[in-house]
Amino acid sequence: MKSKGMQHLLWTLGVAIASIGIAVGQESQNRLRAPAYPLVSIDPNVSAWSPSDQLYGSSVAHWSDNKPLPLLGAIKVGKTIYRFMGTEEIALVSLVPNGEDKAWEAKYTTVNPTGDWTAQGYDDKSWQSGKGAFGTFENEPHSKTDWTTEKIWVRRNIVLSEDVKGKNVFLEYAHDDDAEFFVNGIKVLSTGQATGKNRRVKLDAAALKSLKKGENILAAYCHNRGGNAFLDMGLLVEPAAKKYFDKEAKQIYADLQPMQTHYLFDCGDVQLKLTFTAPLFLDDLTLLSRPVNYLSYEITSAKPQDVELYFEAAPHWGLNLPSQDAKSESYEKDGLLYVKTGSVAQRILGRKGDHVRNDWGYFYMVGEQAATQAAVGTVNGLRANFVAGKSVAAAAGTGNQLALRQKGKVQGTWKGKIALGYDDVYAIQYFGNNLRPYWNRDGKQTIEGQFKQAFASYDAVLEKVSSFDKTFMKQYAAFGKEYAELCALAYRQAIAAHKLVESPNGELLLLSKENDSNGSIGTVDVTYPSAPLFLYYNPELAKALLNFIFYYSESGKWQKPFAAHDIGTYPIANGQTYGGDMPVEESGNMLILTYAIARAEGNAGYAQNHWNVLTTWADYLLEKGLDPENQLCTDDFAGHFAHNANLSVKAILGIASYGHLAKMLGKEQVATRYLAAARDMARQWESMANDGDHYRLTFDKSGTWSQKYNLVWDKVLDMQIFDPQIRQKEVKYYLSKQNKYGLPLDSRETYTKSDWIIWSATLADDLQTFQAFVQPVHAFMNETVHRVPMSDWIFTDKPDRRGFKARSVVGGYFMKMLAEKYKN
Template sequence: MEIKKMKGILLLLGLAVAGLSSSFAQGTQNGLRAPAYPLITIDPNMSAWSPVDNLYEGAVTHWSDNRPLPLIGVIKVGKTYYRFLGTEETELLSLVSNGEDKPWAAKYTTKQPGGDWTAPNYDDKNWLAGEGAFGTFENEPLSKTNWTTDRIWVRREIVLNEQVANRDVFLEYAHDDDAEFYVNGVKVVSTGQATGKNRKIKLNERALKSLKKGKNVLAAYCHNGGGNGFLDMGLQIERADKKYFMTEAKQLSADVQPMRTNYLFQCGDAQLKVSFTAPLFLDDLMLLARPINYLSYEVTSPKTQDVELYFEAAPNWALNLPSQESVSEHFESNGLVYVKTGSVAQKLLGRKGDHVRNDWGYFYMAGEKSATQALVGSPSAIRASFTGGKAQDNASGRQLALIQKGRVSGKLSGKIAIGYDDIYAIQYFGQNLRPYWNKTGQENIEGQFERAFEEYGAIMKRVDEFDTGFMQKYARFGREYAELCALAYRQSIAAHKLVEAPNGDLLLLSKENDSNGSIGTVDVTYPSAPLFLYYNPELAKGLLNFIFYYSESGKWQKPFAAHDVGTYPIANGQTYGGDMPVEESGNMLILTYAIARAEGDAAYAQQHWNVLTTWADYLVEKGLDPENQLCTDDFAGHFAHNANLSIKAILGIASYGYLAKMLGRDQVADRYLAIAKEMGQQWEKMANDGDHYRLTFDKPGTWSQKYNLVWDKLLGMNVFDDQIRKKEVAYYLTKQNKYGLPLDSRETYTKSDWVLWTAVLADDLPSFQSFVKPIHAFMDETVHRVPMSDWIFTDKPDRRGFKARSVVGGYFMKMLEEKYGSQ
């Protein structure tokens, strides 16, 4: 209780201090302690977040692979250098490479071994030989040995050429699902029920002392509980470098708005306000697609004095691995000063998959020439240049820095812009597509930066108005709801890439971050869609166009919708290992009707009528009592007779009927609506379990969230009796845990997006908030400092898996209900 009181006092103090600034007091401050704070949010492969409470306490990291994207901010006030952004990361060098870098030889078994199988002298001669990483080939492209059983034990013999006991050594590991890792028989980590990629942990003293020059053994066990399997491991070692920026600013507040993250610092007798802005206006496609964010600042001081600001980035921003060879430079053009970096290889669209980044194209920082100096060189050299110190003898690295100087007399403002030119963004059925901002091939990144600076004032005014209006409007449904949606806004949008198809279609292609890296996954589109339906139905069409094309072109010939169109950024056809026939067909039909309702016109459905008919007929045949197949909650595995999936099929058929009605096809409408309503009545009898409805038709005593019912309410379909929804809500309120409503009766985990949909099933605001507040509490208290996870435990502040996914766009379902209700 006392901790909570103190937290509240500190929050109020932070708000009061932040309120001293007009730019920070324009709207309602977000009191949520974000699991991670969005800083740069451009696209799936160019998104950087801060996983710490104070911006200077840890490195800025890539949002899905957790690797550092070194970005440092320092302000000189008087004679003191205050670091307010990032850390002087000591570079980690590869001591023993993992499988992402190159394959590694190992011995493995899929049967429980006897004896101490982790010990260096264990006899593994009867084990199989293979190469790491180990994983399912279908959905883990970094796998070198196909692992398809539920359990695996792996031993990797390594040779060290030096003594490392006096150095900091880290285990770098990846696992899906539960895993244990050992160094020379010493347990280093036991992950518990979780998944993770590109994790690092410092070796404990015993493990470190066990490492010796010559032969050593890394060992691991992994249990794949369902879906994908993956196991990888290696070692990294810290290189000692001199540090120049040891004094930290004092952070006074952090505030996540929909388009900005604002920080306030005390730096000696000066205050520094810093804003990271991504002007992601969903009704302005060229600005939405412009691959540039702002880092702006404002310094206030009680006395007139000189200040200097220093912004440093590493080539990592344009690389997949920091060990890749890069080239950096600085130059001037049309009144702007740039620093630029990129890989030497420049293999356009040459890398795909999850937990990887672009290593083609170029990363930029830019500032106005009148106020900016550019530096490129080793970390030691450019830091020494800024501080007037002596450079350490370290020629490695081609760091980038911008320095801005000014004299503050009351207030001093400035800015830099950060951007990325990926040259080509997506391969779409064999054709390389440029990003939307350069869809004609006639633009260049310098022109985009010039516009970004020319339009800065007007853009920031629009951002102020949007953020202020957003927080006020959303807060009508509760402070917690507004704060969650503010954090979800950039996360959902940045998980997509906007391009134009050769036929002129708008394509808004998602990357399934921290799952399997699929591109354009339909059951990721489905939960993400409310955000785009609410703000711009044209973008909602962009989420569907490629799936329609896939079927209508004949490239996909099955009588149901595809799961995806490839592995990001290669969209040449489905690569996921299993189909989800009822799931994806229902998703496509429901979302097509949702678009028609948002626009008040079914012309879009008319364009795709033949394939919609095929999918609707499939659902008529297979949808009422689904056979043993995956649904969007595929992490729970296959199971038959899924009552919630049946709801989706029935509402998909109803959606087709209502679309036919909007198009004047009355006979077709009457037929399919009658089928849907008859199926709805059968569903009620099959699923009824007294005071609630079952998880599966054949298992009494079970239950699940029937989140798919939300469309029946929002779109006024009247397929299911309202009493079903009301009975379910009443039952759910008895099943909640501290951090939310479990997904179903089998596990304590849940999906936060589905909980927010379930909340909308409630007719009264207090019940809605009863579902929202535990999710807010989880995000505020979770120990996992990553962009919001949608797969979380409800009885402890741990995520089960997933992060940085677009599905948090589903949080906007409450706003979508209001939009449809006002029509």
């Protein structure tokens, strides 16, 4: 019989050996320190992340500016409790509401004011009166006053009914673009050149001291540099609360895989491995659309131990704002215990916009009845009962917190699991029709049925997921470890930014939400960069990214001779809501992607079904594409400009795509005409854009340059339109322009788009050059100070994001894999 000391020594050695094996012996491990780690990946509204190195280092959060989605995990080993997930922070309470749900009164001016306009006693009688939030009505649905000028100064008189001395008070703010905020004349924040929604900053001692019971002033200045404009502000206060789980587990590692995020913890005498799993198989629509993720665990102990696990979720998971009224309940069905929460109002499809979540439908945590206790109650009641060893069910009462508890005696290994899911009842409004999510497209399924299937198939699904992840990492590592790790991080992010539904005529629709850039649904120039992921794994889903745009034109609802930009603001898809068209951009995107689908399938049947509208778009590009007029392109954040050389490349390859499609369909005369036109335009392009050792940003400005990422399709699809020496010259020039964190988008700014870098890298003919472009992007993600889901709009000379996060466009990282697929 081994002594307790010997048992502990053997266990410690086992952990050390396992850690060494993880570090050096398993090539599939991903040690990228992610900007944020994906935990729950269902759709744009149900997307949860850990924005810190340790899972217990911060609250679990939604992608939309880290709105908390409190998910707490604790383990009791004997009598000692360790917190391994989330924090015990109490939801902040609104002290002064912002304008998201209710307008606020303010005075404002768009002319630079004189004097200390931020002070309480300032005379603002000559200023205009308006309601906040302030912003462009066109694309900012929370705007209450239409702000269309370049700059604005705002003063908001607030009345506090309580003394906040000694409390933690936070400014909650939103801005697009640069902003400064003041409390009673004291500067709280200067954002610099950035944008953000629902952000928070704790007031320092001076600002807090200035707040008095009675009248106070919140003031702000904002500078709109182009595009959308927005300004909003309010105050939040942190209520006093008792902490129950101060002792933290020791996190050994985080391992981010395409479909899973693994954590390993030391919890005293036991080791806890925790795994979040989203079985997002792009070739299995049943699993892809099932709105259920797993949270599983494996506990090992060298000696017999009484172990209990506690999982707690807040009603925030079923709300847009924590201040909304929620209703929670617990029940049993088919051997599973459920805790469920949702808004009282249940305004189905009643909220649209960018930084919002569902406030309809229901969130669930579920465990197997034989292994689980379930309860709904107050924060204090649930946690106190767990600490005291009482049944969590005894804490049931008036609260809406959800809790599951599982316990057992461990010697060796103990495994268990719970599941997290969401039933949004109706997912999308599509040209007046309310559509259910794909898993319930016939209206005959139930969420309980989905959970029952998820538990019944757990072992098979986890085996399939683990095999996928391992194969993925090995396959992608052939193009560099950094490339594999970036793609692993991109996989769930790209997919979860979409919603899968079926149209009334039976077509598959994969509708993106343009996260953190304006909230549009089905944006074509978001589809375009994300498409490589779907083309690589399932061309049917690539079609699902285009079907609604074809329908929009073919139904006559969109009558312009070029493709639409979007079909609405998520989740309302009743027609374009974006304020500016992108005629060359979107038409080129649709033509190129249709040809990419044909190449993936080996036939042009899909193109044949949409031939008339494809012809209209191709003819538009023939007329307008070579030297584009002053218009937006997908890089619209950089503003309008004419003679865009990279946009011209897209137009030419769009025409070429149409010609190649005609050839596949046996339309030889049409093919000859359009392919000849494309090649002639390409020759003209080379002359117009040539600037010696590189090609220009715009045809009319020498000394400029830009990434010609659109050229990648000429290589990937072997179109043979542009002279290969053009891309070779460009790649060589790009290498001389790289900064620490990547290749700038063009000669105007130091910022870049990380997805376009991967496309430009794919232009290279050798692996070493490809990796030279990828490695700086990996370094940025590993070192960035912004702990948000991966950004695609980043600075190349500092570890800061310029804007955007959690967007589907990181599906563009898969361009290299798509190139290899077409080549082979």
